[in-house]
Amino acid sequence: xxxxxxxxxxxxxxxxxxxxxxxxxxxxxxxxxxxxxxxxxxxxxxxxxxxxxxxxxxxxxxxxxxxxxxxxxxxxxxxxxxxxxxxxxxxxxxxxxxxxxxxxxxxxxxxxxxxxxxxxxxxxxxxxxxxxxxxxxxxxxxxxxxxxxxxxxxxxxxxxxxxxxxxxxxxxxxxxxxxxxxxxxxxxxxxxxxxxxxxxxxxxxxxxxxxxxxxxxxxxxxxxxxxxxxxxxxxxxxxxxxxxxxxxxxxxxxxxxxxxx
Numbered sequence: 001x002x003x004x005x006x007x008x009x010x011x012x013x014x015x016x017x018x019x020x021x022x023x024x025x026x027x028x029x030x031x032x033x034x035x036x037x038x039x040x041x042x043x044x045x046x047x048x049x050x051x052x053x054x055x056x057x058x059x060x061x062x063x064x065x066x067x068x069x070x071x072x073x074x075x076x077x078x079x080x081x082x083x084x085x086x087x088x089x090x091x092x093x094x095x096x097x098x099x100x101x102x103x104x105x106x107x108x109x110x111x112x113x114x115x116x117x118x119x120x121x122x123x124x125x126x127x128x129x130x131x132x133x134x135x136x137x138x139x140x141x142x143x144x145x146x147x148x149x150x151x152x153x154x155x156x157x158x159x160x161x162x163x164x165x166x167x168x169x170x171x172x173x174x175x176x177x178x179x180x181x182x183x184x185x186x187x188x189x190x191x192x193x194x195x196x197x198x199x200x201x202x203x204x205x206x207x208x209x210x211x212x213x214x215x216x217x218x219x220x221x222x223x224x225x226x227x228x229x230x231x232x233x234x235x236x237x238x239x240x241x242x243x244x245x246x247x248x249x250x251x252x253x254x255x256x257x258x259x260x261x
Contacts, residue, residue, distance in 0.1 A: 042177035043206040046138035050202055051112045053101040055128035063096055065127055072122050073115070074261055084111050089163060089255035099128070100255070107138070137202040137212065144190045144197040161198075162222060163257040164215040168249040176206065182242035189235055195225050213249070216257065 057066070070088070084105035091098055105111045116132055124130060170179070183201075190197050196218035203211045219225065230236050 042180065044138075044140060044176050044180075044201060044203065046140050046203075046206070047107065048139045048141070049105055049107050049109065050137045050139050051103040051135070052137070053103075053116075053130050053132060055099050055101070055124075055130040057097050057099065057128050058126065061127050066099065069119075069122055069124060069127050070260060073118050084109055086115075086260045087257050088260055089165070089257045092162075092254045092256060101130075102257075104139075112136075135204060137204055138206075139200055139202040141198060141200040142187055144187065144193075144195065144199075160256045160258050162217045163255045165253050165255065166213040166215075166249040167251040168211055168213055168247045170209045170211070170247045171245070174246045175209070176201075176203075176211070179243075179246040182239055182246060185235070185242070186239050189230070189233070189239065193225060193229055195219055195222055197222075211247075 074086070084103060087102040087104070089100040089102065090096065103112060103115060112134065119130075170176075187199065190199075198214075198216040198218070200214040200216070201211060202214070
């Protein structure tokens, strides 16, 4: 009799255990779902707006011609007065056939049309065919400046920055709110490297599924540092997996960028 009572008791305990397991799993699932839903509500803290002007260089035009055009345009002080900046990107190729102008301004600036009008007055159409699409990107950036690498940075300083522009799209069910944790991990790890780095995140709208990610490297030996200290790092591999879980980058282009003002 005691044997059957023991069997019944064991079956009862198994049922209790099964109920507890199901409850625990459903609780975790609910908690994870609630966390994911909460993250989806988080938006980027944008503090800048950007415009990109993509240009194709006309036949027979040289770098000197482009430099003269921009120098003439920048004689006006509207960039300096409004606290905005202008960068130019050249593809990392020997032939000069394209370039991109990036206007970086405060959220309340109205500098774009003023700059475009000044370019037109200086006959940019004789230098290049440009796409003035007026698409406004809101942005924020993060700079990593490792003081321990200051001397080596000065030794390898250059008058341009190596830049990578990635055009990406969030996977279904993901947005900046879910992605920001991976971004924070990435920036924390970058801070540990012996490197000068700037990251810029851009979107037309916080609810847009598309975004632009710009990597800017100021060290001459940045690729060696990344290869030796980052690429095969366990944390780097894990962060890459989190990136791929959140988004897919469909286009990546490398440039040399120059800060003009």
